[in-house]
Amino acid sequence: MTARVVVVGGGLAGLTAACELADRGLAVTLVEARARLGGVTFSFSRGDLVVDNGQHVLLRCYTAYLDFLRRLGVAHHIEMQPRMTIPVQGADGRLGSLSRTALPAPLHLLGSLATYKLLSPVDRVRAAWAVPAMRRLDPDDPRLDEQSLGDWLRAHGQNDNTISALWNLITVAALNCDADEASLALAAKVFRTGLLDRSENCDIGVPAVPLSELHGEPALAYLRAHGAQVRLHAAVKEIRRADNGFEVVTGEDTLAADAVVVATSADAAARLLPDTVTDDLGHSPIFNVHVIFPRRVTDLPFLAVVGSPVQWAFDRTSVSGLTQGQYLAVSVSAASEWIDLPVARLRELFLPEIARVLPGAAGQVPTDFFVTKERTATFRQQPGSGRRRAAQRTGTPGLVLAGAWTATGWPDTMEGAVRSGQNAARLLSEQLPATVSEVAR
Ligand SMILES: Cc1cc2nc3c(=O)[nH]c(=O)nc-3n(C[C@H](O)[C@H](O)[C@H](O)COP(=O)(O)OP(=O)(O)OC[C@H]3O[C@@H](n4cnc5c(N)ncnc54)[C@H](O)[C@@H]3O)c2cc1C
Structure with missing residues (x-):
């Protein structure tokens, strides 16, 4: 008998689990509340433009995510830097750069750090001094989850300048909070895996197509081609134990399943499984x-900015299909301070800032200005969050959790989501023979 698996949630975690399980020959039904797949990675049309809900980037160390894209046949849509180079603009207009050489880690960053214009020579030495200590941290040590990165950095000789011009540049983008708020365990994972353990890991990849073309649409085609059922517009209301497995109740019907992967957001999982997830x-x-903008503003594909609300700016012109002028997306993380401001106020704040850091924008009247807000973009990756992330294995055989918020050891990222989906599929594959033979009895 072929085991029937229902995957609840069609974000990257659920898509990965569903693809893996379908490949293993199981009868997979993926149930997604929204009208499309891809979860918090999606695109929409605005006139002739295709717009992403939020700029996403990856690092070469996203090995599971890149494997997932290869499986879908879309990995060639990632523009991966041959070697990491990040142009960084200071508040005073100074342009620096962080880049790597071909030397083995951690020497690959030393040259760049030694000439990094946004830090004084003394602060460059200060920053380099903390690197060996960071490399010795074990991200799996539970004691690290109880400390903030900011406290650790200050105890290791860092000052406000090195934190804001260097450490926060990475931390805010990768953990969606600044060093003072960030869990040291997750920060150690980011800095070690992303920057310090292997030289090529830090190369940055940027999607060359809109997110829906990279994730949701090819995953839908893949699942259908591999025999899986995909139900869109179908919010799961309840998951019940049944004599022979589970019943998954949607607004329209009830699906019988031998096993269930709950790959929703944490709050939805807590509603569906109140005894299992807090x-x-x-x-x-x-x-x-x-x-x-009506005319080009910059030739850079992206730019990081220190000391400005413009944290990262990306050229979205060709990805969006714009044929004249330039489309810039400014991505602002750890955005609690701004998220409730109306668009008109954000316009007043951001247009002068963009013109200040990118002088090519000065004097231009934008032909369009809009804002996409994701209030629940990631979980708060603060001290103590590690012990609060749910284990993927539940106490109920045949029921597993997935999602970037589960205990993957990775931050809330595309890589974490995909790893959780892979792990969910592996856990179920281990559990299913027992579950299905019980059904057969
Ligand atoms: C603006 C933004 C920028 C980001 N930038 C980056 C980046 O640059 N790099 C990076 O690696 N990561 C980035 N991330 C994080 C990354 O997008 C997420 O970690 C990842 O996509 C989460 O995937 P997921 O499958 O765990 O969850 P989700 O994408 O949240 O998927 C959960 C799915 O479950 C569905 N669902 C919920 N309840 C139900 C129900 N009852 N029944 C059926 N379906 C249900 C939802 O509709 C959703 O489709 C960013 C996130 C945002 C929002």
């Missing part, structure tokens, strides 16, 4: 400011 992780918002 959602006390909290959230941190991200928003994107989208501006269309």
